[in-house]
Amino acid sequence: MKSKIVAAILLFIVVIGAIYLFLFHTGHRSWLIDDVQFQARDGFPLEAYLVRPASPGVKYPAVACFHQLWGNRDDFLKLFPLLARAGIVVLAPDFPRQQPSYDPRRISDLRDTIDFMESLEFVDPDRLGIITASFSVETGMTAIHNKSNVIGSVMLSGQILRENLRKYLTLNSNLAIFTISSIFDGSHYLMMKEYLARSLNPFSGYMFIEKEQDPFSIHAHGTFAFDEVPDSMNRIQRFFMDVFGIDSPSGGKIKKKIPEHTIFFNSTDGLPIVATFRIPRKKDRPCPAVILYPPQFKNRRYYDILNDRLLKKGIAILAPNTKRTCRAQETLHLCDKEIHGAIQHLIRNNHIDDKRIAIVFPSFYYLVAKKMVENNEIPVKLIVFMEAGAKNYDINPKKIHHEGYEFYFLKKPSLGKLKYILINKL
Numbered sequence: 001m002k003s004k005i006v007a008a009i010l011l012f013i014v015v016i017g018a019i020y021l022f023l024f025h026t027g028h029r030s031w032l033i034d035d036v037q038f039q040a041r042d043g044f045p046l047e048a049y050l051v052r053p054a055s056p057g058v059k060y061p062a063v064a065c066f067h068q069l070w071g072n073r074d075d076f077l078k079l080f081p082l083l084a085r086a087g088i089v090v091l092a093p094d095f096p097r098q099q100p101s102y103d104p105r106r107i108s109d110l111r112d113t114i115d116f117m118e119s120l121e122f123v124d125p126d127r128l129g130i131i132t133a134s135f136s137v138e139t140g141m142t143a144i145h146n147k148s149n150v151i152g153s154v155m156l157s158g159q160i161l162r163e164n165l166r167k168y169l170t171l172n173s174n175l176a177i178f179t180i181s182s183i184f185d186g187s188h189y190l191m192m193k194e195y196l197a198r199s200l201n202p203f204s205g206y207m208f209i210e211k212e213q214d215p216f217s218i219h220a221h222g223t224f225a226f227d228e229v230p231d232s233m234n235r236i237q238r239f240f241m242d243v244f245g246i247d248s249p250s251g252g253k254i255k256k257k258i259p260e261h262t263i264f265f266n267s268t269d270g271l272p273i274v275a276t277f278r279i280p281r282k283k284d285r286p287c288p289a290v291i292l293y294p295p296q297f298k299n300r301r302y303y304d305i306l307n308d309r310l311l312k313k314g315i316a317i318l319a320p321n322t323k324r325t326c327r328a329q330e331t332l333h334l335c336d337k338e339i340h341g342a343i344q345h346l347i348r349n350n351h352i353d354d355k356r357i358a359i360v361f362p363s364f365y366y367l368v369a370k371k372m373v374e375n376n377e378i379p380v381k382l383i384v385f386m387e388a389g390a391k392n393y394d395i396n397p398k399k400i401h402h403e404g405y406e407f408y409f410l411k412k413p414s415l416g417k418l419k420y421i422l423i424n425k426l
Contacts, residue, residue: 029053029054029055029252029253030053030054030055030252030253030254030255031051031052031053031054031084031252031253031254031255032051032052032053032054032254032255032256033049033050033051033080033254033256033257033258033259034049034050034051034052035047035048035049035050035259036048036049036050036091038112038113038116039112040105040108040109040112041108041112042105042108044097044105044109046093046094046095046109046112046113047073047093047094047301048073048091048092048093048094048113049073049076049077049080049090049091049092049093049259050089050090050091051080051083051084051089051090051091051092051254052089052120052122053089053122053252054255056121056122057122058122059122059123059124060087060088060089060122060123060124061087061088061089061123061124061127061128061129061240061244061246062088062089062090062091062117062118062120062123062124062127062128062129063083063088063089063090063091063128063129063130063131063152063240064090064091064092064093064110064113064114064117064128064129064130064131065079065090065091065092065093065130065131066095066098066110066113066130066131066132066133066136066139066140066143067092067094067095067098067133067136067223068133068134068135068136068156068222068223069098069134069135069136069297070297070322070324070325071133071134071222071223072094072298072299072321073092073093073094073299074262074274074299074300074321075133075223075226076090076092076131076223077258077262077274078226078230078233079131079226079233079236080092080254080257081253081254081257082233082234082236082237083236083237083240084252084253084254085237085249085250085251085252085253086237086240086241086246086249086250086252087246087249087250087252088240088244088246089117089120089122089123091113091116091117093109093113094298094299094301095109095110095136096297096298097109098135098136098139098297106139107139107142107143110136110139110140110142110143111143113143114128114130114143114144114147114150118149125149126149127149127151127243127244127245128147128149128150128151128152129150129151129152129153129154129240129243129244130143130144130150130152130153130154131153131154131156131236132153132154132155132156132158133155133156133157133158133222133223134156134157134158134188134221134222135158136158137155137156137157137158137159137160138158138159138160138161138162138165140153140155141153141160141165141168141169142162142165144175145164145165145168146168148174150175151174151175151176151243151244152175152176152177152178152203152239152240152243152244153169153175153176153177153178154177154178154179154180154236154239154240155177155178155179155180155192155195156180156181156221156222156223156225157180157181157182157185157188157189157192157220157221157222157225158188158192158222159187159188159191159192160191160195166195169195169199170195170198170199170200171198171200172200172201173200173201174201175201176199176201176202176203176204176239176242176243177195177196177199177201177204178204178205178206178207178235178236178239179192179193179195179196179205179206179207179208180192180206180207180208180209180225180232180235180236181208181209182208182209182210182220182221182225183208183209183210184220184221185221189208192206192208193206193208203239203242203243205235205239207229207231207232207235209225209228209229220232227271227272237249261276261277261278262274262275262276263275263276263277265320265341265342265345266341267323267334267337267338267340267341268337268340268341268344269334269337271323271324271334271337271338273320273321273323273338273341273342274300274320274321275300275318275319275320275321275342276300276301276303276304276307276317276318276319277316277317277318277319277345278307278311278316278317279311279316279349279351279352280311280312280314280315280316281311282314285353286350286351286352286353286354287314287315287316287351287352287353287356288314288315288316288352288353288356288357288358288426289315289316289317289318289346289352289353289356289357289358290310290315290316290317290318290357290358290359290360290422290426291318291319291320291339291342291343291346291357291358291359291360291380292306292317292318292319292320292360293319293320293322293359293360293361293362293365294319294321294322294362295362295386295388295413296362296363296364296388299321300319300320300321302319303317303319303415305415306415306418306419307319309419310419310422310423313423315422315423315426316346316351316352318342318345318346320338320342322335322338323335323338324338325364326364326365326367326368335365335368336368336371336372336377339359339368339369339372339378340377342359343357343359343378343379343380347379354379355381356381356426357379357380357381357382358380358381358382358383358384358422358425358426359378359380359382359383359384360383360384360386360418361383361384361385361386362385362386362387362388363385363386363387363388363395365385366385366394366395369383369385370399370400373400373402373405374400374401374402376402376404378405380405381405381406381425381426382405382406382407382408382421382422382425382426383397383405383406383407383408384407384408384409384410384418384421384422385397385407385408385409385410386409386410386413386414386418387409387410387411387412387413388413395409396409397409406425408421
């Protein structure tokens with residue numbers, strides 16, 4: 001009888017131990033999204049999201065996400081839960097120096113990102129991957145050139161023009177590639193097919209979007225594929241699982257899914273926009289609000305330092321990311337639909353005084369805003385233009401013909417002057 005009790009106790013201990021090991025080592029636990037900062041080699045601070053297990057214990061494969069030219073780290077928010085579920089660490093930085101120029105920091109910032117990711121104590125340095133989009137495809141390939149521990153690369157709608165990089169991409173059997181491109185991407189689409197055909201790695205794969213499923217008229221370019229063709233994210237998860245030797249999703253679940261004060265609202269054609277939205281604590285009566293569009297090559301976090309000051313003055317803040325560019329003179333690139341969506345989001349909120357709404361536009365929105373104002377499409381009280389772009393768009397509010405608005409123009413970005421205008425005019 002005594003031996004049976006001992007055997008039962010031992011069996012109980014073994015079962016509990018097995019359950020503990022299963023949960024601990026396969027990722028059935030909480031994952032977190034952290035805001036982190038690390039330094040580029042010249043001391044420049046890079047801000048990033050880090051998706052990591054709450055209690056690591058073991059080493060995990062990791063993926064660095066490099067956003068497209070007009071993108072930012074929020075572009076990958078939808079993908080984070082799928083990679084966490086597979087037990088994959090993610091580092092997604094903002095690259096404010098990722099501009100259409102030949103500044104060597106475009107490359108070094110990405111290399112420094114990979115080095116930082118590789119140095120994390122819970123990352124397996126032999127199982128690294130990258131995701132690149134549009135403009136960052138060639139930049140990313142340059143960053144991992146001759147890094148044998150980067151064994152998987154997802155490329156969204158990009159092209160590689162340098163011959164040495166093409167050879168590295170296609171003749172390197174150590175590197176698996178997964179290409180996602182739309183037939184509407186033209187030369188990008190054709191180049192993606194060429195890369196895949198010449199790849200020597202058996203895990204290489206593709207997702208070519210050839211049907212005209214185009215609710216947003218953006219043709220699934222780059223990370224827009226996540227919105228238009230959601231299965232693209234599942235395919236990315238499966239690709240990295242194969243490359244990293246993960247048999248099945250381990251069940252990791254992100255405890256804190258999005259950063260504080262982050263919301264999603266839709267443009268008027270249904271495209272989801274990531275934004276920061278904050279309302280003053282005292283809501284005895286509807287309060288004024290401001291829509292803050294970020295400068296060129298920056299994101300909604302640009303205004304974080306201003307948010308608390310405006311809230312203390314009783315002004316609500318909606319700071320959306322720019323999803324589609326407003327650069328061209330002949331076409332609006334559908335960003336007018338994003339502006340309408342932001343205004344509608346505020347008007348629908350009972351805490352907002354819809355008669356006291358302001359919008360801050362950077363320079364590259366000027367042509368669109370001018371046309372919308374003249375067509376009486378923006379029902380707001382105050383518009384502030386701020387010169388914060390790479391080009392001169394000849395901003396001159398006096399040339400806008402409409403008497404129902406107050407206009408201001410800041411020739412240089414100044415959050416102090418902007419705060420003064422908003423507080424005194426709202």
